[in-house]
Amino acid sequence: MSIETVDDLRSHLVLATRVELSTIPPYLYAMYSIEDQESEAARLIASVVVEEMLHVALITNLLLAVGGEPSFRYDLIPSYPGFLAHHQPDLLLELRECTPELIEGTFLEIEKPRAPGAIPEDDNFETLGQFYAALEAALDDLSEVSDIFAQHQPGRQLSEHSWYAPVQFDAEDSGGLLLIHDRASADEALEIIIHQGEGVSDERWADPSHQELTHFRKFQQLADGTTAIGRTWPVLSNPRTADLPQGLQGVSDLFNALYGLVFLTMDDLFSGSGDQEASIGRLYGLMSRCLAPTARHLVRQPVGESMTAGPTFEVYRFEGDPYVETATLAASVTRDHPELEKVASQVSAFASASAPSPKPLRT
Numbered sequence: 001m002s003i004e005t006v007d008d009l010r011s012h013l014v015l016a017t018r019v020e021l022s023t024i025p026p027y028l029y030a031m032y033s034i035e036d037q038e039s040e041a042a043r044l045i046a047s048v049v050v051e052e053m054l055h056v057a058l059i060t061n062l063l064l065a066v067g068g069e070p071s072f073r074y075d076l077i078p079s080y081p082g083f084l085a086h087h088q089p090d091l092l093l094e095l096r097e098c099t100p101e102l103i104e105g106t107f108l109e110i111e112k113p114r115a116p117g118a119i120p121e122d123d124n125f126e127t128l129g130q131f132y133a134a135l136e137a138a139l140d141d142l143s144e145v146s147d148i149f150a151q152h153q154p155g156r157q158l159s160e161h162s163w164y165a166p167v168q169f170d171a172e173d174s175g176g177l178l179l180i181h182d183r184a185s186a187d188e189a190l191e192i193i194i195h196q197g198e199g200v201s202d203e204r205w206a207d208p209s210h211q212e213l214t215h216f217r218k219f220q221q222l223a224d225g226t227t228a229i230g231r232t233w234p235v236l237s238n239p240r241t242a243d244l245p246q247g248l249q250g251v252s253d254l255f256n257a258l259y260g261l262v263f264l265t266m267d268d269l270f271s272g273s274g275d276q277e278a279s280i281g282r283l284y285g286l287m288s289r290c291l292a293p294t295a296r297h298l299v300r301q302p303v304g305e306s307m308t309a310g311p312t313f314e315v316y317r318f319e320g321d322p323y324v325e326t327a328t329l330a331a332s333v334t335r336d337h338p339e340l341e342k343v344a345s346q347v348s349a350f351a352s353a354s355a356p357s358p359k360p361l362r363t
Helices: 006-032 040-065 100-110 128-145 183-196 215-223 246-269 276-298 322-333 338-351
Strands: none
Touching (some): 006 276, 040 183, 100 215, 246 338, 322 338
């Protein structure tokens, strides 16, 4: 479907959000499978994930700026294995152990730069660069006939610069959060996404001072051995909670409930009705102090004689208050997995916070 109206543009920005979100679990799964989480390889992947989250925020800001309505609900939670939306040829995304073959065959394909002269493609794109070029072209065309930024909803955008900080292997001047209110700021947001991700043609750098490699070049270092991946856990490929040993199913449910809380928090962040600063703190807490230790615990748990478990990134369907339900689940899980007591304590703190709980995820 071509982008001919503002509604078409909004639909394609939702698609861009879905595409960016769908890359994060495969990247995280590969990262969690690396035994040394402080290694250069693990931190290199982490630096990509952090910027993918930034890209989600920038796209959502742009959606709001053109009068759209973001929603981080079930329809945006990807499942695995699954194909990268609208990519041609089909590109299968999977949760797999980090290997040079995975990096070469999947991650480099996701982040592949568009060739010089490649035409913009709003659907059935070969590279993300072509897709984002189509968004830029649509913004040009639509801005000529109407003020599409007239109601840019600044109070709902995530634009406080201090709420995003680059991690190791990222550079501050490659871009961060910004308020989108006109054509120039929209261009700036899309250029941040393009330059940090695939880059342009054979450009290696994501920033003007040449301190940060593009995502494509970071992954290329892992694929060609410039940065050694090191020892990895023999994690299952595309695990499912129902297929794990019974003693691990509760831990898997806990991870997925926490994963669901991340989406709820993102929904709350852009709702315009809550405390953004509290929500951003909760988001960082969920990802660094809850999701990560639960995933690292799972990849160490044996499954059969030669494999280990891993986070399944499945939808967890809440029946009541999501935070209370997750806190109860965490408390139950820690009886057999005391290593997760800090996770349980953090979720309990979220559950008892004075901020109103977001609505449960529903289909």
